[in-house]
Each structure stands twice: as structure tokens, then as C-alpha cells.
Amino acid sequence: MNIDFAALLGKSPNPYMVMDPELRLVWVNDAYLGATMREREDIIGKTLFDAFPSDPATESYRLLDDSLQRVLRTGQVDELALIRYDITAPDGGMQTHYWSATHTPLLDDAGAVKLILQHTVDVTELQELRQHRKQADLIRRAEKVQSRNVTLVRESRRLTEFFDQAPGFVAVLGGPGHVFEMANTAYLDLVGRRDILGKAVEESLPEVVEQGFIEVLDHVYRSGEPYIGRREKVMLNTADNDAGEIRYLNFIFQPCLNPENEISGIIIQGYDITEEVAFEERQDLLINELQHRVKNTIAVVHALAKQTFRSVPAASSAVEQFSARLSALAAAHGLLTEGSWRPTSLRSLLRATLGASLGDLTGRIGMDGPDHLLDPETALGLTMTVHELATNAVKYGSLSVEDGTVAIDWSVESAGDDDIVHLTWQESGGPPVAEPEHKGFGTRLIERGSHSGGEAEVTMEFRPGGLKCSLAIHVPKDPQSAEHGRPFAKFKKSG
CATH class of the missing domain: 3.30.565.10 (Histidine kinase-like ATPase, C-terminal domain)
Known part of the structure; x- marks a missing residue:
């Protein structure tokens, strides 16, 4: 049975086109003309790249030409799963199209490529659908990122509030120049200044320079060793007292590290114990006064006992025992006084x-x-x-x-x-x-x-x-x- 394949392919709903070894179009079916928006007389006899011009420098031109050259060189079928190849629309403008193409060689008796059958499918809509899906995924990812950003902002705000409301004073110094990057309310109240952020300690608190604290900060920054101050006496100038005010502080200078494990700054954290120290000094004064009075009282009691029993026969032994008990009591009282009771x-x-x-x-x-x-x-x-x-x-x-x-x-x-x-x-x-x-x-x-x-x-x-x-x-x-x-x-x- 003789089959007219030209007539058969011409009626196929799938686009087909035939080229010779010079890549000139020798036959196309109606489906191909419809997919490419061309008339038969406009493209038959022209090379593929004349019928559908493309810049040789573009990836589209290179992919299509490489596929055809492989067919001519090897005599084997070659496929392009997806290629973007823009074509001219009837109105003269360029339209973006995505294609999937199969190039099948027809060989002569000597095994040379005589013709190339191109089966082309326009997959532009499918590609656009994929792009929409990617865009939707991108939007969803962006929404997730935005949600995380909102959470991070909220958490950052909470951490900032916790930092600012911390009961102890806290400050963060950056770099070898010890520039104030952060300071909570307690720290600002301690130093009596509000305009220290962005300034170096030496500039913001000049009174601490002579007290040696810049040298301490330098050592912490260079060595990475924290410095712990216990009951440190610090003189600070305030807005109300330029002559300085003595404060007693417990604090630590702790070096902080960046992701490269290098020292990038110093965290200052501590408590103002000035009132506690003042209370202890008053307490010590009162205890010393109490000890003095107790000693005087014991001495008076001792003297009274001796005078009272001086004329009592055989009372010396009793007085001696009584005095010894007073001495033991005084010794215990002195030991407790030394320990502030x-x-x-x-x-x-x-x-x-x-x-x-x-x-x-x-x-x-x-x-x-x-x-x-x-x-x-x-x-x-x-x-x-x-x-x-x-x-x-x-x-x-x-x-x-x-x-x-x-x-x-x-x-x-x-x-x-x-x-x-x-x-x-x-x-x-x-x-x-x-x-x-x-x-x-x-x-x-x-x-x-x-x-x-x-x-x-x-x-x-x-x-x-x-x-x-x-x-x-x-x-x-x-x-x-x-x-x-x-x-x-x-x-x-x-x-």
C-alpha cells in the first residue's frame, strides 16, 4: 500500500517543517504556519535563520544552530527540550515564545543527511504557567520572609525593652576607641548624661580617664580577659555636680566577639551599691559604738562587783568567778561585733x-x-x-x-x-x-x-x-x- 506521507503530515495538528542540509525550508504543514504566524510563500526557500531572524550572539540562536549542526554532523536525532526563540508578530512587533523541538535526519543511500524533519511544539503557555507558579512561590516565600521579619522586629523591640528596663546598668562599647553603641536607662542615670551614644568613653566621660578606666578598657580589648570590679570607688561628674560625685560600683567589663571570633567591643554590666556601702558604714559605726558602750558597761559591772563584795568575808572567790564569766561574755561579744553581729x-x-x-x-x-x-x-x-x-x-x-x-x-x-x-x-x-x-x-x-x-x-x-x-x-x-x-x-x- 502506497502512503502519501506529505499529505498525511500536512493534515497533522502538530507543526512539522523540512529543511535541506543548507537549512533552507523546503516544506511546512499548515500547523507549522499557524504556530509561526507565517505564510508559506514567505518562508519556503529561505534558510531557517532568514525566515526567523535572531541575533547570532543570543543564546536562542546558539542553541538552535548547535542542535542542527549536531544532526548534520552525526546523522542522529537531536532534541531541544526547551528553547526561547522570539518571532515577529503580524503587526511587526516581537513576541516571546518558548518551543520544544525535535530534529530528525532523513539520510540518502550513502548515509549522508538529505533532509531534516523538525517537529516543533509551542510551549509558551506552559512556560508562562510555570513562571506564574514560580512567581506565586516567590510571593509565598516573600510573605514568609515578611512574617519572619515582623517577628524579628517584635522580638528585637522586646529585647530592647528588656535591655532598657534591666535593673542593673548596661552599656555596649564598640571598637578599640570604646564608642558607646548602646546604653540603658540605668547607665544614663548613673553617669548623669543622655548624649553619649556615638561618642567615645574618653569624650563622654572625661573624668574616668584620670581614674585609669580607659587603660582597663584597652587591656580588656587587647587581651580578651574580662575585668571584674568589686566595690570600686568611682568619681562621676553629673549635671548637678561638676565637681564630681563618688559612687561605689560592682561591675564587669566583658569582651564581646564577632562571628569571626574576633573582639569587636566590650559589654559593661553592673550595679550601683553606693547606698549599700553607706548603710554598711553607718552600721559599722553603730556597732563600734555599741561595742564601746558594752565594754564600758562590763567594766562598770566588774568594778561594782569588786566594790560591793569587798567587805564580804570569803567573797573573793565568787568575785573572781563572776569576773571570769564577764570576761568570757566580753570575748564572745567582741567576736560577734567584729562580724557585725x-x-x-x-x-x-x-x-x-x-x-x-x-x-x-x-x-x-x-x-x-x-x-x-x-x-x-x-x-x-x-x-x-x-x-x-x-x-x-x-x-x-x-x-x-x-x-x-x-x-x-x-x-x-x-x-x-x-x-x-x-x-x-x-x-x-x-x-x-x-x-x-x-x-x-x-x-x-x-x-x-x-x-x-x-x-x-x-x-x-x-x-x-x-x-x-x-x-x-x-x-x-x-x-x-x-x-x-x-x-x-x-x-x-x-x-
């Missing part, structure tokens, strides 16, 4: 009390236990108890002979909101011990403890080898918050 060290308290009570005999006292803080009232109560134990040891116990010793051991037990200090006074090497038939004031004082201290349990064992006194003292985990007026002792006796 804050919690005091158990070990330091024992040393001070025993030193006042025993003098050179303290070398025969052994102490072993972890240091612990006692609130002031518990410390006073323990002072009186230890003094009485030491006095009795000198008079009747192990310290009344040359070889006698005393061992003081203690440990700390956690018990809910309190700690329990278990302290043991153990005498050895002294004369045999028996429970006294009549209790003196000192023994009763030990048994009762002091009513100014914390809750405790006291156990006294009158062993033949030496007195053993055990105390279980309840102290707050935070001695500074100790309640006042709690009974010091609950007495237990074991014979």
Missing part, C-alpha cells in the same frame, strides 16, 4: 572563749570537727556553756592536773529546716569524777544553757575517767534568719 564561725568562737577562759592552758585542748556558722544568740549561749565547762575543768577536772586534757569533737546533722550540731566535751587524765552532791551556779548554768540561744539538748555524764558533756544544738540552715528568744537547753543527765 552576723553568723560566726563555731571554731573561731571556741578558740576565743577558751582563750579568754584558759589562757596558756588552751594547748591542752584538742578540737576536731567541720566548721559551721552559728547565729549570734546561739553563739552567746554556747560561749557561756563552754566557759563554765572550762572553768570547772581547771578547778576540779582534767585541767586541774598537769597531764589532763580535753577533747572537743563535733559533727553536723541535717534535720529539715535546721542543722543539728552534735558537740562533745570529753575530759581525760584528770582526777576521778563523781556527780557532785550539791550543784553550784556553774553546773546549773551548763544544765540550763543560756536562754538567749537556740534550742539544744545537754547531756552530762560524770564518768570516773573524766566528765563528758554532750550538746545537740539546733541551728537554722540560714543562721542569718535565726529566730530570737528560743530556749537554748533541754537538760539530760547520765551518771
Whole structure:
């Protein structure tokens, strides 16, 4: 059966065109004419690039020419999946078109390319649809970016508000010249100036230059080592006082790094503790005044006791004991005063009390236990108890002979909101011990403890080898918050 392929392709709805090896158009079907908006007589006999002119320097020309040259050179089919090739419209203007083309060679008997069949599809609408989709995606991405930008702006504003409302003063210095880049309200209030941003520290705060702070900033910037100032005395000029005002500050100069891990500036952060320092100075003054008055009072009481009992027969021993107790109380009071009536060290308290009570005999006292803080009232109560134990040891116990010793051991037990200090006074090497038939004031004082201290349990064992006194003292985990007026002792006796 003979088939007229020219007639068949001519009726095809798909655009077809045939070229000779010189790329002259020798045949086209109606669909091709419709796709290219041309008349047959206008393009038959012309080369492809004469029929559809294009600048040889453009990518469109190069892609199409390279495809055709490959077909001529290899005799193989070549495809252009997508090529933009603009063509002239009937009105003379240029229209943008996208094409998909297949170039199929027709060979002669010698295998040379005799003709090239081009199957061309106009995919402009499809490409535009793709472009619209890309644009839509771009818009969606832009909307997401915009949303993120809005969030970042909001977060940046919140961080700026937090920075400005920080309770401590904060400033950011940039570069080796230490230029103010940021400063919160607290910092501006501290330095008493509002126009420092964009200026160097040396220009904005000239009074700190002579105080050495520029040198400190230079060292931090060069070395990368932070500088911490504690209770630093700083003189600052203010709008109300050009002569300068003394402030006490706790602060840190902290180097900050850029993404390349290089020092780019310094963050200043700290607190103004001027009022705190002033309060402590007033407190120290009052405590020193109190200490002075207490010493005077104890001296007066001591003198009154001597004068009162001077004419009482056999009263010298009692006066001596009374004076010793006053001395122990004065020693404990002095130790607490040195600490501004804050919690005091158990070990330091024992040393001070025993030193006042025993003098050179303290070398025969052994102490072993972890240091612990006692609130002031518990410390006073323990002072009186230890003094009485030491006095009795000198008079009747192990310290009344040359070889006698005393061992003081203690440990700390956690018990809910309190700690329990278990302290043991153990005498050895002294004369045999028996429970006294009549209790003196000192023994009763030990048994009762002091009513100014914390809750405790006291156990006294009158062993033949030496007195053993055990105390279980309840102290707050935070001695500074100790309640006042709690009974010091609950007495237990074991014979």
C-alpha cells in the first residue's frame, strides 16, 4: 500500500517543517504556519535563520544552530527540550515564545543527511504557567520572609525593652576607641548624661580617664580577659555636680566577639551599691559604738562587783568567778561585733572563749570537727556553756592536773529546716569524777544553757575517767534568719 506521507503530515495538528542540509525550508504543514504566524510563500526557500531572524550572539540562536549542526554532523536525532526563540508578530512587533523541538535526519543511500524533519511544539503557555507558579512561590516565600521579619522586629523591640528596663546598668562599647553603641536607662542615670551614644568613653566621660578606666578598657580589648570590679570607688561628674560625685560600683567589663571570633567591643554590666556601702558604714559605726558602750558597761559591772563584795568575808572567790564569766561574755561579744553581729564561725568562737577562759592552758585542748556558722544568740549561749565547762575543768577536772586534757569533737546533722550540731566535751587524765552532791551556779548554768540561744539538748555524764558533756544544738540552715528568744537547753543527765 502506497502512503502519501506529505499529505498525511500536512493534515497533522502538530507543526512539522523540512529543511535541506543548507537549512533552507523546503516544506511546512499548515500547523507549522499557524504556530509561526507565517505564510508559506514567505518562508519556503529561505534558510531557517532568514525566515526567523535572531541575533547570532543570543543564546536562542546558539542553541538552535548547535542542535542542527549536531544532526548534520552525526546523522542522529537531536532534541531541544526547551528553547526561547522570539518571532515577529503580524503587526511587526516581537513576541516571546518558548518551543520544544525535535530534529530528525532523513539520510540518502550513502548515509549522508538529505533532509531534516523538525517537529516543533509551542510551549509558551506552559512556560508562562510555570513562571506564574514560580512567581506565586516567590510571593509565598516573600510573605514568609515578611512574617519572619515582623517577628524579628517584635522580638528585637522586646529585647530592647528588656535591655532598657534591666535593673542593673548596661552599656555596649564598640571598637578599640570604646564608642558607646548602646546604653540603658540605668547607665544614663548613673553617669548623669543622655548624649553619649556615638561618642567615645574618653569624650563622654572625661573624668574616668584620670581614674585609669580607659587603660582597663584597652587591656580588656587587647587581651580578651574580662575585668571584674568589686566595690570600686568611682568619681562621676553629673549635671548637678561638676565637681564630681563618688559612687561605689560592682561591675564587669566583658569582651564581646564577632562571628569571626574576633573582639569587636566590650559589654559593661553592673550595679550601683553606693547606698549599700553607706548603710554598711553607718552600721559599722553603730556597732563600734555599741561595742564601746558594752565594754564600758562590763567594766562598770566588774568594778561594782569588786566594790560591793569587798567587805564580804570569803567573797573573793565568787568575785573572781563572776569576773571570769564577764570576761568570757566580753570575748564572745567582741567576736560577734567584729562580724557585725552576723553568723560566726563555731571554731573561731571556741578558740576565743577558751582563750579568754584558759589562757596558756588552751594547748591542752584538742578540737576536731567541720566548721559551721552559728547565729549570734546561739553563739552567746554556747560561749557561756563552754566557759563554765572550762572553768570547772581547771578547778576540779582534767585541767586541774598537769597531764589532763580535753577533747572537743563535733559533727553536723541535717534535720529539715535546721542543722543539728552534735558537740562533745570529753575530759581525760584528770582526777576521778563523781556527780557532785550539791550543784553550784556553774553546773546549773551548763544544765540550763543560756536562754538567749537556740534550742539544744545537754547531756552530762560524770564518768570516773573524766566528765563528758554532750550538746545537740539546733541551728537554722540560714543562721542569718535565726529566730530570737528560743530556749537554748533541754537538760539530760547520765551518771
